[in-house]
Amino acid sequence: MSDTEQEERDDQAAAGTIEGQGPVEIDPELARHIENKREELFEKFSIPDGFPAEVLEEAKARTEEVGAEIEAEVDDREDLRELTTWTTDPVDAQDFDDAISVERRDGEYVLWVHIADVTHYVTPDTAMWESAVERANTVYLPAYTVHMLPPVLAETVCSLVPNEDRLAHTVEMHLDEEDLGYESIDIYKSVIRSDARLTYTEAERLLDEPDTAGDLLEDESVDLAEKTELVWELADRMHEQRKEEGSLVLNPKRDRAHTIIEECMLKANKAVTHELMWDRGVEAMYRVHPQPSPEEWDEALQEIQELDGVSIPGSAWDDPRKAVNATLEQAPERQLDSIQWAVMKVMPRAQYMNDPFGGHHALNFEIYGHFTSPIRRLSDLINHWIVHTNEVPEDLVALCDRASDRQKDAEQCEREYKQFLEEVGLDPAAVNNRGIEVVEE
Template identity: 85%
Template sequence: MTEDDAQSAAGTAEGQGPVEIDEELARHMANKREELFEKFGIRDEFPADVLEEAEARTEDVQQEIQEEVDERRDLREMTTWTTDPIDAQDFDDAISVEERDDEYVLWVHIADVTHYVNPETRMWEEAVERGNTVYLPGYTVHMLPPVLAETVCSLVPNEDRLAHTVEMHLDKEDLGYEEIEIYKSVVRSDARLTYTEAENVLEDPDSADALLEDPEVDLAEKTELVWHLADAMHEQRKEEGSLVLNPSRDRAHTIIEECMLKANKAVTHELMWDRGVEAMYRVHPQPSPDEWDEALREIQELDGVSIPGEAWDDPRRAVNATLEQAPGRQLDKIQWAVMKVMPRAKYMNDPFGGHHALNFEIYGHFTSPIRRLSDLINHWIVYTNDVPEDLVALCDRASDRQKDAEQCEREYKDFLQEVGLDPAAVNNRGIEVVEDEAEGNSAEGEAGTEVAADE
């Protein structure tokens, strides 16, 4: 969830109830969604044969996993956990970590979606058609059937699951990759943490006990370790020129963001440098010097904002430094000044040009195969070392569908504001339809723009 493709799952925020609306407004919202889905060619319902295929793959799950154990790396004894929003329904990534004398070892386990969804299946065809999951405030249109994504492809706690693991050995001094391994595995998550629970564990290690089935699991110790690693990776990214548009991101989100970025970068490093194969790389062109100058001048003119003199030579560092010192009321305006001049990121079969916002020479997506076509295809390429014949068309398809999804989201948010609802409150807390019209149009909550890294 991203500097160029921010997507946050809709749902109920911890500690707050849903936004209440009346039945008439609920119908009005449903009609607007249908109108937008038709405009952007978004399919809300899954074809019957796709659903039947998905349901069939959820049968005899544990037996199938047991049959796979001998063919995979068995990581079930390793401390492993997921961290997601409170309302998350599928858990497709988990982490494990160790500190050794001269290195950190970070494991990012991703649900092995391509074990169930491959080019011979109707689910694959439907995923290509959809391109990505579409997140609207209070409503989600999935790329894969939830009956599959929320069961066998979900790394739920205390159950064996098939995964695709990225194992990274990181030098303690510079956090560079000493070794990268990508392999099929069997994992067993010890805990499902919400972001708030992860923060609580960092504040009070004893709170981890209530989240565990096995009290001997060292979850608090591992969470503390991965936070220090993630914080170091985050500071290193900023130092190396990565654009960070949300300087106040909490520790739990920073952990997930940095671990996923590190895993995505590792996979595309392996594909490009070690294998030399085409893949779905994420390319983000840079603004022209004039466009950057325009953005920096607009930022400099904001009340209470000053760009540090030593930062002007590098626009990304200038923005980072300014955001850290600017008054909170100006953060959205600074972010918007930057986003206006940023070209769209796109998927390409060649990484030429790199990812400007992240300042990565090579980058691609791997960690979200449940919600992004690019990740699903990259999983298949990593596993088979075989590139789809229509890869260029698939890159274009994924880029176009993402653009449509983002425009659909923008127009739906505009509509919500027109009818008196706060999109951020709806997105964070969900919707409840009530009969009493006097309670309709309730839209308490804080509006705001969340900009995360292109993980």
């Protein structure tokens, strides 16, 4: 499995519940069968389902007297509480770990990506940190999640809920209005106050019907509709620019709301790793994605070309990533999965490494790393610590290897669980999107 831009909001985590549809109904016997399968897979892949008492107690203690702790932090941080800020997540999301703000100024866009300041609460001397290293990521199965961090922490002080002060790690980017290049990058600790919690559906509706903003806000003076339109303008340009520059885009049908979050998170991740590598020259947990060999790319493109109703534009053959992008945009919808699979089969696995050289082939980024999801990825948690302290863990190489290995295990667990659901007559996508309800016969 390789990385594409979808890793920032992997579909499993971001799909959420489809609004207006009820859960998938199953009987108690099938429910027990499913539970037994999960336990079997967790044992097979050494995935701990549940936290030790010490970790839970430590997490609970860090959620006490939140208001006083945040107030005590204000003088030592950038106070961004007056900045229009909002989150966009699935309808059933329990924690909100990223928020955005945007402005347009003379000759530039200013984009702020605010990430929950997890390392304020989870530090290397805590049991929670040790547990996060053991788990290395959150495992997303259809309608079942095994968290990297205790939900009691992630869903409270590390959740950027609306109308509450929260501690954040902010990436402030000043982008040239013409080429969207970084004019400046500033990364700092902050205090923010989100104005709204949008679902993807609400964000889409807000773009179509700006006058509905008042229904989503406690303070109707906030210019949420205007800001959403502005960030969509910016995200759309960033998306098109990435494609033109050769970034692989395997999901050409993604809606505007997902595109906004996807592009803003990519821009922030890229900014952080530029800061770490070019400005500081420090080791960190970089994401390195090798490219397929020319023979492997030829094999994938030939397989795509032979699909019924599919034709690769002649002008695109010289750059396989652009060829795939162009083909996906023109191909019949029934062939999209086949095209994506042909590409994924030849893509090497992306790995976490302590230096970035080799780049990220799928994204076509010279250097890249993760920063925007410290609640669910060890790499992001480690990079938050390095960015703030400039202290690199002595065992960084081992941590990189562990994060890579555990991600591979999580993906294989997910694949086998989905295959099992299909074998018992359930649609994994429906289960993931709508959840499960046990109904007595």
